[in-house]
Amino acid sequence: MDIDNLINLLKSRRSIRAYKPDPIPDEYVQKIIEAARWAPSGADSQPWEFIVIKRKDIKEKIVNLFMESIKPVQQAELTREKELRIPALEMEMPEPGFKNAPVFILLCGDPRVNEAFPLTVFQKWSTEVFISNLASAFLCMHLAAKSLGLGSQWVSSTGTSMENGLKQLLNIPKDYKIYDMMTVGYPAYQLGPRSPRRIDEMTHYEQYDRSKLRTDQQIKDFIKSLRKRDREEFQGLKRGMG
Numbered sequence: 001m002d003i004d005n006l007i008n009l010l011k012s013r014r015s016i017r018a019y020k021p022d023p024i025p026d027e028y029v030q031k032i033i034e035a036a037r038w039a040p041s042g043a044d045s046q047p048w049e050f051i052v053i054k055r056k057d058i059k060e061k062i063v064n065l066f067m068e069s070i071k072p073v074q075q076a077e078l079t080r081e082k083e084l085r086i087p088a089l090e091m092e093m094p095e096p097g098f099k100n101a102p103v104f105i106l107l108c109g110d111p112r113v114n115e116a117f118p119l120t121v122f123q124k125w126s127t128e129v130f131i132s133n134l135a136s137a138f139l140c141m142h143l144a145a146k147s148l149g150l151g152s153q154w155v156s157s158t159g160t161s162m163e164n165g166l167k168q169l170l171n172i173p174k175d176y177k178i179y180d181m182m183t184v185g186y187p188a189y190q191l192g193p194r195s196p197r198r199i200d201e202m203t204h205y206e207q208y209d210r211s212k213l214r215t216d217q218q219i220k221d222f223i224k225s226l227r228k229r230d231r232e233e234f235q236g237l238k239r240g241m242g
Helices: 003-012 026-037 056-077 111-116 119-124 126-147 163-170 216-241
Strands: 048-053 103-109 151-155 177-185
Touching (some): 026 126, 119 126, 163 177
Antiparallel strands (some): 048 103, 103 177, 151 177
8 A cells, every 4th residue: 555545544534423234244354453463562562452242232232331321421511612512412312323333343451461561661651551552453443444445433432431331241351451442334324534634733843833832712713613513414414314
């Protein structure tokens, strides 16, 4: 793959929150994991473990855990300034769109391998490096899914409020860290490309260019613009699925 193809892949990847019921080949799941297996990690520690979930009853239990975990998140979101709220959290959602994804892939990490780091890193920064390692694998998973013509979603609450429930449900060792879960399948709808910030606004040479430092208001306006785009896409998704 040349650099232009790689950039086009990155441009076209979006989080997909609704899927067709069609199953995906086992070979595709293996390729997603194979891509993540080659991700970079500190001291080549390779902390990752992958749990592939296809059984309907287990997926339904995960969805139920998600629905319980999201309630306090929704309540908190309603206390924010309206223009800053995540659109999907402003309303009562019966069930998440990802419930119909044919495959869930949970990424976990074994922190015992952090001893592979240099001693000072292990003693002072092992958690930060460990999380970065898992993040690099997770990104590879999403890019692999997109390259196979699949959609994927980053279900981020699985690594926080759902962690204890998932460990119990899936028999995950208590000392493991659940990073997050990816749902994957054929997209039930399409999204256009994102609108990233201009490259000249975020690039600095030799040292940080203070003339590019954004004000608090500029940051707030930027977030509001993201939420406006999210609302438009969310309404489009509702119309397309409804």
